[in-house]
Amino acid sequence: MSTATLSIDLDAIRANWRALNEKTSGETGAVVKANAYGLGAGFVAKALLKEGVQTFFVAVAEEGVVVRKSLGNASTIYIFGGHMQGDTELIREYRLTPLLNSVDQLIRHVETLPHHPFGIQLDTGMNRLGMEPVEWHAVRELALPLNPKLIMSHLACADDPDHDMNVKQLAEFHKMTDDLDIPKSLSATGGILLGSDYHFDLTRPGVGLYGGFPFEQARAVAKVNIPIIQTREVDVGETVGYSNTWRAPTPRRIATVSAGYADGIIRAMGGKTALYAGDVACPIVGRISMDLIGVDVTLLTQPVESLELLNDRQTIDVLAENAGTIGYEILTSLGGRYQRRYLGDMG
Amino acid sequence: MSTATLSIDLDAIRANWRALNEKTSGETGAVVKANAYGLGAGFVAKALLKEGVQTFFVAVAEEGVVVRKSLGNASTIYIFGGHMQGDTELIREYRLTPLLNSVDQLIRHVETLPHHPFGIQLDTGMNRLGMEPVEWHAVRELALPLNPKLIMSHLACADDPDHDMNVKQLAEFHKMTDDLDIPKSLSATGGILLGSDYHFDLTRPGVGLYGGFPFEQARAVAKVNIPIIQTREVDVGETVGYSNTWRAPTPRRIATVSAGYADGIIRAMGGKTALYAGDVACPIVGRISMDLIGVDVTLLTQPVESLELLNDRQTIDVLAENAGTIGYEILTSLGGRYQRRYLGDMG
Incomplete structure (x- = not known):
């Protein structure tokens, strides 16, 4: 999958x-x-x-x-x-x-x-x-x-x-x-x-239910986990992604993950956002494309199969700040391609 | 509807x-x-x-x-x-x-x-x-x-x-x-x-099929038409929308239309984008909200029931420029709430 x-x-x-x-x-x-x-x-x-x-x-x-x-x-x-x-x-x-x-x-x-x-x-x-x-x-x-x-x-x-x-x-x-x-x-x-x-x-609470500002004590509701398709080593000076906007400053290990702006991972957040493997932040490198994102996983000491975009640490409000918008737009942009998994009592 | x-x-x-x-x-x-x-x-x-x-x-x-x-x-x-x-x-x-x-x-x-x-x-x-x-x-x-x-x-x-x-x-x-x-x-x-x-x-053409840059001779494919919910007169100095970001410089007529960033009308395009009634550009005023947008329809000489966001004149590439992104992201953001109408031979 x-x-x-x-x-x-x-x-x-x-x-x-x-x-x-x-x-x-x-x-x-x-x-x-x-x-x-x-x-x-x-x-x-x-x-x-x-x-x-x-x-x-x-x-x-x-x-x-x-x-x-x-x-x-x-x-x-x-x-x-x-x-x-x-x-x-x-x-x-x-x-x-x-x-x-x-x-x-x-x-x-x-x-x-x-x-x-x-x-x-x-x-x-x-x-x-x-x-x-x-x-x-x-x-x-x-x-x-x-x-x-x-x-x-x-x-x-x-x-x-x-x-x-x-x-x-x-x-x-x-x-x-x-x-x-x-x-x-x-x-x-x-x-x-x-x-x-x-x-x-x-x-009539709305955004507070879904874990966003201005209800700062809210529990995070949405998590996004993205599978890695492949990982490669890049040499100093090699570029990653569209228009060659990122160039490796040292030899790096780059993962390509299977999601992009078609999944509501707003292009504008690319430069400031990381994906997480547990506690380790792996920065996005190069432009976010429609279905794929390059991620610098050099810091990881062992291979992982997927990385997290949204979690308790990188909330919708953090992503909103990175993308220059509000948490509400992060949520409503998430799109139709995800496997959606509902946790907790379904009612 | x-x-x-x-x-x-x-x-x-x-x-x-x-x-x-x-x-x-x-x-x-x-x-x-x-x-x-x-x-x-x-x-x-x-x-x-x-x-x-x-x-x-x-x-x-x-x-x-x-x-x-x-x-x-x-x-x-x-x-x-x-x-x-x-x-x-x-x-x-x-x-x-x-x-x-x-x-x-x-x-x-x-x-x-x-x-x-x-x-x-x-x-x-x-x-x-x-x-x-x-x-x-x-x-x-x-x-x-x-x-x-x-x-x-x-x-x-x-x-x-x-x-x-x-x-x-x-x-x-x-x-x-x-x-x-x-x-x-x-x-x-x-x-x-x-x-x-x-x-x-x-x-393997993609974006060119859907009417976007870099295929500049492409025919426009997508149109978005948004119903007006209501229209009101605002006096000089009155504000419209969240956080009072727009203030009427003269008495204006404001329409509220039924779509917003939950429909992929990216918040960032608000300040530069108009909705169209035929040839008349009606500027968005105030912040785009999740389901609603304020539009200055003062120039219209007769009432209309809806306004166009995407059309032959305001293409995905124009909206992309307004939002600081690319036409591809305008398309993939459009979201699930629209009534979708397919024109032409269905194959």
Whole structure:
């Protein structure tokens, strides 16, 4: 077998959820959008259901279908993208709950699925999804008698506890919702860590479940192990990989491993990243190619069959720093070619 | 429907293959590794089979299985990764032809599948995959009586016609293979464009088929169309998206579209990239998030339902430049959430 292995520790996801749940004053849901940040929405949702999670969030209706099939009928699945044209049948058949973002969506929902549950998404300053204050003011007398299940908004700067945007959005959310007797939600992982003022009735942790910043105590969830195809000795001055960007400064032993940027090992991380054999860091040399990476294994005292990219020491946040991005993008890039192995209780 | 659509023009892939085939002196194969650069190996291989392609290349045995199932038994499928431990059953059952990279692989192949076809991969200086000259010299008397179907190597710098590495690798390949009466292959897309000295018996175009540099006359193959979820007016000084990185310089109209970096719209391209409504470029504003992107649609004179990211004008190479990478990585990053639509003759 020459494909790399992506191991996903469901027990670690559950432990991260419990840790965030302990910090949360109300109910703690779980965000499983983007295929649970690339880790497999069906498996992750089912493992969290067993932990007691009752409320899940996805980005689009199609993702909700996958989660519903995995969970059965016992839980609530909210769609951040709301009720888009063409979504009606999926929303009805799979009992999905759209978070309506605009007057247009509210009208569409009421006209097509008049008795089907929905929530309301408000914009409190991020200007991304949700009704603006003036829009909400105009339609709230229409919406409220229809009994929305949840009223929510999203923080733009929650990863930075000192950003004044947090306080501004919190105040705006209070202003728009304080007189309403509807369950409320404002915070994802970052907002949970801002403290109970931000928790309201339901929180929506995502990246914290999957082991990433800003939840620094999170357990690592994903590991990537890559088989070595072959190993060679290179002399001083020999080059490795595309465009001859790396030249051996001394005689080196180079392994070629079977994964590349098609597996989400972002090209930009190449210059700063190592693969690990136990505790030994083996630097990537030359350019990361689509399916192959050169690695300097000179320091290894005995041959190994594979090397680790992601592990407890080189986390998604370390790789993100190396690639000039965020841990979320490391996870969602991992791609379809891995052998995926789920560890822990499958739920 | 709120997921984005990825359209893949199989006729364009075929046209690109024909154009490269016309430039090639020998047989022209097709590289469909990494799920045909993310575009769907089964569909692409079948469309090219109908065009007359007889020889396909994948990275690993598991990819070969997908291609074999799509093609039936009439064609040859080579595996660049060779014959890895654990691959034997797949290679046998799906009639895959490994390109053996090392003495270890040669021994493994001969011991496990003594009469099963194979090829030989040589290293001519890239130091990535293949037997070194000294290694090849040591085993050629063992390998040649076993009747290898192909002997190949790969160029490290073929995208740059002036690089002296091309001439050096060509000379090394001649030195290692001139006395052999076995079909030979050295070139992928870049090598085809270097001229017939580099073509030998079989070429292996990849990126050129999919519309990317260095084949500048290639027809664009992939288009991405993203639905708008909602549109809002923002006042001077309002911010859009995570971390408030964009601030409206004048009153603007902002659309939020339903795709993000989980769809391979690499975060790093955000600052330089627009989405298109017909001929009108609408710049991305604020950070690309996982499932959503803010777009300045102020210039549009009438509402639209969706915007284009990839098209004939904003090609994979333009996006690659914007993201600081190469067109290949734009393609392989596209991800699993798209509605995929195949255009043209399905084969």
